[in-house]
Amino acid sequence: MDSSLTQYRNLFPSLQTHTMLANCSQSALAAPVSKAITEYQESLLQKGGNWDEAIERTEKARNEFARLIGAEPEEIAVLPSVTDAAVSVASALSNCKKKQAVYTDLDFPAIAHVWKAQADVTLSVIPSDEGMIPLERYETFITDQTLVTCVPHVAYTNGFVQNVKQIAAIAAKKGSLLFVDAYQSAGHVPIDVKEWGVDMLAAGARKYMLGIPGTAFLYVRKELAEQLKPKASGWFGQQKDTAFDLTRFSYADGAKRFETGTPAFISVYAANAALSLLNGIGTARIHKEVKELSAFAYGYASEKGLNLAGPPSCEDRPGMISIYDERASETAALLKRQNIICSPRHHVIRLAPHFYNTKDELAYAIDQLAFAHRRI
Ligand SMILES: Cc1ncc(COP(=O)(O)O)c(C=O)c1O
Structure with missing residues (x-):
């Protein structure tokens, strides 16, 4: 070591x-993560709750994740799971003219489940060879009809890591958006969404990111986020001044519009402490x-x-x-x-x-x- x-x-x-x-x-x-969990518990036991502090921790966690992947905080949504992130993305793309989604047979099943649930979307699945996918296969399977290409950064069954930068270049050349599932890489493989040209990326807290279930993050490139109108939305995805006004509907700026309701604060406290530890190292x-x-x-x-x-x-x-x-x-x-x-x-x-x-x-x-x- x-x-x-x-x-x-x-x-x-x-x-x-x-x-x-x-x-x-x-x-x-980790002890600091455990301490953060206790702090949330204590805020309920000793103070009857502390909403403002919980919101502050949520913003800190958002900042830490942005730092981990080389993004801006306004490009990050805080969500309960990677599956929820994919559902939000599918809901936001449902109004697009193109109707083909591509994913790989190395993806976690949830990615397939989310896209199979979109009745009007045609699906194309990139096959792997002995647990790996040669880059040329992306050239073949992504076409000018492809709306979105979903890839795992690291495959959950065997740890195969893909060159996301090269896949992003192919997707961009064909006019497809790219969604990266980084749940098996975030926390131990360096990620730079800007350098790599990634459109969207999701990862959850409980694996290599040292957190617990209940928190995931969705990165959406700012210019793209501003063009999208997720149908899966809610009061956390609204402009702050409309949060309690049921007569108005106005998406929040950036990726925050992908948020729905109250985060699992206890898990967010843990994620913030865990990400701060990881970023510190x-x-x-x-x-x-x-x-x-x-x-x-x-x-x-x-x-x-x-x-x-x-x-x-x-x-x-x-x-x-x-x-x-x-x-x-x-x-x-x-x-x-x-x-x-x-x-x-x-x-x-x-x-x-x-x-x-x-x-x-x-x-x-x-x-x-x-x-x-x-x-x-
Ligand atoms: C690569 C990958 N993506 C997605 C998921 C599902 O994540 P969640 O339960 O947060 O939706 C997992 C869970 O093990 C995973 O390994």
Whole structure:
């Protein structure tokens, strides 16, 4: 472990008793995040609530997420989940003339569900090869009829990372909008929405962003946001002066118009503390550490004879290793009894380290996994 990062391990109490390797699902809880959750609870217990403070924390969280992805705060909406972000985007694009949405078979199912629910939209699904998508495939599948192209930055099943900047260039050339699902990358892979030319991007708090369920963020490029009129809207998406006036309807400026009702404040407090911790450390440092850990895990798991899924190169797989396992849920339950927390999906076990993990922890989890495979 990078010695300058060692100090942060102490911030995660569960690391003393558990091997926490499910950051692709839920990260370990950091002490400052836990403290922020308590602060919200205390505001209810001791002060009978504090709306203004909760709104202030929401604005801080918005600012921190904007900083994480290189955006302006007014380009960020605070929403309950990534699925809600995709629903809002679909609702905003429903008035467009073009009616084709493209997504990939590596997307999280929610993306498909949202688009399948849009009755008048035709769908085109980009297939992957062995868990990866060659860039040329975007040239073929995105056409001048495509309204929006949805891509995962990092695939949830195998950690495959895509070159969003190049995909954005193809989408722009064909006249398609680009929606990036960054839930598996935000918090450990550096993101620069401006440099990459991304139109829209969503990520939630509870995975590599060190938060808890209930908060997600949607980035919408300012000029684009101002042109869109989401049908999924509500009083938080209105200009402030119309918030309590049911006779008026006036979208808020920028991405805020994608917001609907009261945020899950307890989760927003957590997200703010978590993002402030991440931004304080810096994604570049975190990325370097996580990549090294996942490269080590890949090598060690191969040595142990485990059958690995997805990209063989560390460059294409910065934060996760994925191991074939026909009885993945059963194996994960077995490991959990030994306080090893990993994440099963379909027929794979995902080991997803964060900057606070060590090679020893990964080696221990992989040894136990290899042992479980021999037993089950
Ligand atoms: C890549 C990705 N996108 C979207 C989701 C769904 O997120 P939410 O439950 O916030 O809608 C997940 C959840 O695991 C995910 O891994």
